[in-house]
Structures are given as structure tokens and as C-alpha cells.
Amino acid sequence: MVFHRNCLFRDCLSNFLSSLADYEAVSIDHGTTDKVDQFLRDPNDLILLDLNLPDSLAVEIVRAVKERQDNTKVIVLVPDEHDQLVECIAAGVHGCVLERSPLNDLQAAIQDVLAGQTYCSTDIVATMFAELARFASKTAEQPVESKGCRLTVREQEVLDLLSKRKSNKQIASELSVSLFTVKNHVHNLLEKLNVDNRVEAVEMARQQNRLSARSVSKTT
Structure with missing residues (x-):
């Protein structure tokens, strides 16, 4: 399942994955709330999730999947300008892939995550540490x-x-x-x-x- 704001991006990605022998991909428009609710209720092997969906939807989808306690895995697709990366990781996401990564990296991430491992694009690691430092600093400065x-x-x-x-x-x-x-x-x-x-x-x-x-x- 592919959740993304950009229709062309998610449809192309779904078509690419469906062309591979091992995958059957479905493109979901985040704006159609009935479809979102329906697909989140149904079991899925993997969800590819746009990190910058509006109204904190990415974080809540990760939380909803985790609360379901099934085998659904979630990989967030991370743009260069992004929010809520730390929140998604804390909520229990299984992988993080930069949107500008080559398709080979995405395939590797999918294989690792479905095998029970975690995956993170190397460029995201530095960003993640910077955001964690900023988050920790902000928390430390805030009065109890x-x-x-x-x-x-x-x-x-x-x-x-x-x-x-x-x-x-x-x-x-x-x-x-x-x-x-x-x-x-x-x-x-x-x-x-x-x-x-x-x-x-x-x-x-x-x-x-x-x-x-x-x-x-x-x-x-």
C-alpha cells in the first residue's frame, strides 16, 4: 500500500512495485478518508508512507498499525524538507527511505523490513541525530x-x-x-x-x- 500526497509519484511507485514478481501494490489517496480508514482496518504486509501527510496523518497511521499488533510493516518516505521524523520513529516505524533515493535502495529497504529487520537511508542518520539533539535540547529547556x-x-x-x-x-x-x-x-x-x-x-x-x-x- 502506498500513501503519498503526490498522485503521480504514488501511482508510478505502485506500478513499479506491481511489475515485480513478488509484490502487489495499491495506491491510496490520503484525502479519501473512507478508503484510508478501510485499508487501515485490513491487514497489509507493508505500508509505504509519505512522512509529510497533513494533520499528522503519518504519525497516527504508524500508531494505528502498532496498536493493531499484527505483522504489518511501515516504511516512511522522507522528503528533504520534512517534519515528524522523530515522532514516526518513536511511534514504531520499521524503515526510513529518502524520496530521492534510487529504486534499488527502496527495494533493499522493503526486503529488509519484510524480513524482520529495520532500514534507514544513510543520509537520514545524520538528520535524525540532529533532530534528536534539537528535540532533547528543547525538552531540557522547557520548565517541568x-x-x-x-x-x-x-x-x-x-x-x-x-x-x-x-x-x-x-x-x-x-x-x-x-x-x-x-x-x-x-x-x-x-x-x-x-x-x-x-x-x-x-x-x-x-x-x-x-x-x-x-x-x-x-x-x-
């Missing part, structure tokens, strides 16, 4: 009491909708994102607010004046 307290714009939107007692499915529909994206944002909210469930998250948000004025007025 303020860790994880800043919400992204999308997380704030999800929090406001939670305060209106919207379900994950309703939130996904209202924000035009996948169900997995919503689950990922809710997971991050619970961690950042240091609570155990959605009800506690909303209550904590009220106590900290984190809800938008419109959400407060509609729920009071």
Missing part, C-alpha cells in the same frame, strides 16, 4: 510545570468540539479529517492536559480557560 501545555490550532478546535459533546466521528466530519486524525488529536490532548478521558479534558480546559468564548457560551 509547562511541559505539553501549548495546544496547536487543530487541537484547540478538537477541544472546543469535545466541549460540545461531539463524538470522534462527528468531529472528523466537521473538520473534514479522518477518524484516525481525530483519535490522534484526542490522544495528544489527554497527554498535554494530563487527564485520563475526554470528560476530564473538557473540565480541565474550563478550569484553565482554554475553551473558546463561543464554546463556553454554548455549553453554559
Whole structure:
């Protein structure tokens, strides 16, 4: 399965892999949420995943695969300008391949990962160490009491909708994102607010004046 923003890239890659005797590849448009949810529910041997999918979709797909606890492997395709590499690695990705790598490198990565090994393009190693150093430095400089307290714009939107007692499915529909994206944002909210469930998250948000004025007025 190939998830990528660029239709031409993913279709060409799928056709190339399908032309090989050992593979049957499927190209998936990340924007069609129904198809994404369906294919993530079904078992797959391998997912080739664009690291820079919008709304942190790459990270949440890796998490969803890991939670499923089956034999599906995930290789992220890494552009030169990228985000969330460390997060994907922490979530349990099995391989990292630069998009500008030759096809032989991708074939080697697929073979290694399907054999139970991990794979990382050599150029990514230096980048990964630099990002880990930056992440560690940022964490060390952040005061303990303020860790994880800043919400992204999308997380704030999800929090406001939670305060209106919207379900994950309703939130996904209202924000035009996948169900997995919503689950990922809710997971991050619970961690950042240091609570155990959605009800506690909303209550904590009220106590900290984190809800938008419109959400407060509609729920009071």
C-alpha cells in the first residue's frame, strides 16, 4: 500500500512495485478518508508512507498499525524538507527511505523490513541525530510545570468540539479529517492536559480557560 500526497509519484511507485514478481501494490489517496480508514482496518504486509501527510496523518497511521499488533510493516518516505521524523520513529516505524533515493535502495529497504529487520537511508542518520539533539535540547529547556501545555490550532478546535459533546466521528466530519486524525488529536490532548478521558479534558480546559468564548457560551 502506498500513501503519498503526490498522485503521480504514488501511482508510478505502485506500478513499479506491481511489475515485480513478488509484490502487489495499491495506491491510496490520503484525502479519501473512507478508503484510508478501510485499508487501515485490513491487514497489509507493508505500508509505504509519505512522512509529510497533513494533520499528522503519518504519525497516527504508524500508531494505528502498532496498536493493531499484527505483522504489518511501515516504511516512511522522507522528503528533504520534512517534519515528524522523530515522532514516526518513536511511534514504531520499521524503515526510513529518502524520496530521492534510487529504486534499488527502496527495494533493499522493503526486503529488509519484510524480513524482520529495520532500514534507514544513510543520509537520514545524520538528520535524525540532529533532530534528536534539537528535540532533547528543547525538552531540557522547557520548565517541568509547562511541559505539553501549548495546544496547536487543530487541537484547540478538537477541544472546543469535545466541549460540545461531539463524538470522534462527528468531529472528523466537521473538520473534514479522518477518524484516525481525530483519535490522534484526542490522544495528544489527554497527554498535554494530563487527564485520563475526554470528560476530564473538557473540565480541565474550563478550569484553565482554554475553551473558546463561543464554546463556553454554548455549553453554559
